[in-house]
Amino acid sequence: MSGVRVLVGTRxxxxxxxxxxxxxxWDVSGPHFAGWEIYHLKGSPADPNxxxxxxxxxxxxxxxxxxxDGGKTWHQPGTPPGEPTTTxxxxxxxxxxxxxxxxxxxxxxxLTTHQWYDGTPHPWEFKRVWHLEPSLTDPETVYAGVEDAAxxxxxxxxxxxxxxxxxxxxxxxxxxxxxxxxxxxxxxxxPSNPKRIFIAISAAGxxxxxDAGKTWRPMNRGLxxxxxxxxxxxxxGHCVHRIAMHRSRPNxxxxxxxxxxxxxxxxxxxxxxxxxxxxxxxGFPIDVHAHEPDTIxxxxxxxxxxxxxxxxxxRVYRSRTGGNEWEALTKGLPQRDCYVNVLRDAMAVxxxxxxxxxxxxxxxxxxxxxxxxxxxxxxxxDLPAVLSVxxxxxx
Amino acid sequence: xxxxVLPAHLRTLAHVDxxxxxxxxxxxxxxxxxxxxxxxxxxxxxxxxxxxxxxxxAFVRFFACEQDLSHEPPDAPLPDAVATGAEPFLVVGAMAxx
Numbered sequence: 214m215s216g217v218r219v220l221v222g223t224r225x226x227x228x229x230x231x232x233x234x235x236x237x238x239w240d241v242s243g244p245h246f247a248g249w250e251i252y253h254l255k256g257s258p259a260d261p262n263x264x265x266x267x268x269x270x271x272x273x274x275x276x277x278x279x280x281x282d283g284g285k286t287w288h289q290p291g292t293p294p295g296e297p298t299t300t301x302x303x304x305x306x307x308x309x310x311x312x313x314x315x316x317x318x319x320x321x322x323x324l325t326t327h328q329w330y331d332g333t334p335h336p337w338e339f340k341r342v343w344h345l346e347p348s349l350t351d352p353e354t355v356y357a358g359v360e361d362a363a364x365x366x367x368x369x370x371x372x373x374x375x376x377x378x379x380x381x382x383x384x385x386x387x388x389x390x391x392x393x394x395x396x397x398x399x400x401x402x403x404p405s406n407p408k409r410i411f412i413a414i415s416a417a418g419x420x421x422x423x424d425a426g427k428t429w430r431p432m433n434r435g436l437x438x439x440x441x442x443x444x445x446x447x448x449x450g451h452c453v454h455r456i457a458m459h460r461s462r463p464n465x466x467x468x469x470x471x472x473x474x475x476x477x478x479x480x481x482x483x484x485x486x487x488x489x490x491x492x493x494x495x496g497f498p499i500d501v502h503a504h505e506p507d508t509i510x511x512x513x514x515x516x517x518x519x520x521x522x523x524x525x526x527x528r529v530y531r532s533r534t535g536g537n538e539w540e541a542l543t544k545g546l547p548q549r550d551c552y553v554n555v556l557r558d559a560m561a562v563x564x565x566x567x568x569x570x571x572x573x574x575x576x577x578x579x580x581x582x583x584x585x586x587x588x589x590x591x592x593x594x595d596l597p598a599v600l601s602v603x604x605x606x607x608x
Numbered sequence: 609x610x611x612x613v614l615p616a617h618l619r620t621l622a623h624v625d626x627x628x629x630x631x632x633x634x635x636x637x638x639x640x641x642x643x644x645x646x647x648x649x650x651x652x653x654x655x656x657x658x659x660x661x662x663x664x665x666a667f668v669r670f671f672a673c674e675q676d677l678s679h680e681p682p683d684a685p686l687p688d689a690v691a692t693g694a695e696p697f698l699v700v701g702a703m704a705x706x
Binding site: 249270271272273274275289291310311313 | 615616617618621650651653654655656659660665667668701702
């Protein structure tokens with residue numbers, strides 16, 4: 214019987230929630246990596262038992278963890294469990310936590326500074342991995358979006374990481390941190406074109422490569438950031454919070470920007486606002502229904518400083534028309550005195566029939582809807598603050 | 609023989625319980641001790657000092673013999689009591705934020 218596995222990253226560890234296809238009863242395992250911030254976990258579409266996790270700490274830095282058995286056991290891929298951690302001559306066998314910006318003259322130049330909050334130049338400093346995006350076809354290949362913003366790739370199952378440095382060459386000197394840091398938080402792989410990748414950075418915007426990362430272009434035409442940038446129509450610098458795509462229609466992208474919900478019908482070449490009748494168009498996550506490419510979900514948040522739902526009511530909004538016309542989904546969600554947030558990586562959908570939708574909150578709840586958002590129920594209520602939610606649909 | 613006490617999270621990463629005991633060739637300094645530690649436990653590379661610059665991470669401190677050695681030069685000799693194994697070298701997460 215089919216089932217789902219929900220991968221939850223929190224401020225103090227990771228949790229794996231599993232259920233059968235009914236999605237009514239849940240088993241909860243965790244905390245894994247207790248006490249560490251788990252920014253993101255994600256499974257390989259090519260091998261659902263292969264999971265990658267970003268384990269990070271302000272004290273001890275970045276660690277990459279990998280599971281080859283669906284989250285039952287984990288190891289750092291550079292040092293498999295039960296094997297010697299060094300070669301016979303004493304050299305380490307892998308450095309899976311090593312993320313070093315490419316500064317080589319051949320590929321890493323020009324190495325610029327980026328902008329600090331006050332507009333002054335600031336050097337790139339690696340802080341953490343925000344997002345891991347496994348290849349659609351190869352379990353050994355995985356991309357990592359990091360802070361300070363850059364894109365890394367591993368083609369050996371997470372043992373070693375190499376930067377795709379051309380991205381930072383696209384006006385990187387004008388990028389700046391958002392409130393959460395200067396993070397590359399979204400990586401969207403085009404299922405119809407293995408050389409095309411979209412990424413998004415706060416606050417730089419959307420960028421696209423059509424040659425597997427050798428060259429990149431900014432994809433921000435139509436975005437307006439009147440109160441964030443001196444030039445509201447600037448080519449780079451926009452605080453894009455999240456982009457999403459339906460795999461059947463890879464030229465259509467949806468975006469939750471700092472303010473504004475946007476849509477592109479030409480693979481990011483231009484964007485149009487589709488905020489429509491939302492009560493506020495500030496928010497973080499956006500996702501697409503698994504079977505209906507024009508059904509999209511957002512969680513409106515009151516404002517850039519008031520990171521909680523308007524009126525204390527947690528409402529997911531759904532559009533069945535690809536934007537502009539939105540309906541509030543409230544059944545089973547708290548409708549009074551609720552002041553949690555749903556962060557950018559904390560919404561996901563499964564591909565069962567009907568489509569399941571999942572959100573995790575900064576209050577530690579993970580809510581699930583097994584009917585495309587019509588009704589919701591908490592899977593867990595009292596986890597640490599949720600940073601990310603991903604879902605695997607299992608055969 | 610040098611005794612090293614790691615914070616709990618790093619003991620978990622290194623799959624060790626209690627103190628780590630290492631033989632260090634030559635003079636015992638922060639650098640030689642951490643080099644030996646990372647050679648034995650490569651999963652700790654990057655968690656105590658930066659991969660490239662080898663500088664101590666900002667929220668990590670080094671204590672021994674009731675002294676804070678965090679700001680000592682990395683090649684300065686460690687106290688004799690550490691070099692002889694009478695006292696441990698403590699790697700500590702700074703108290704910040706709980």
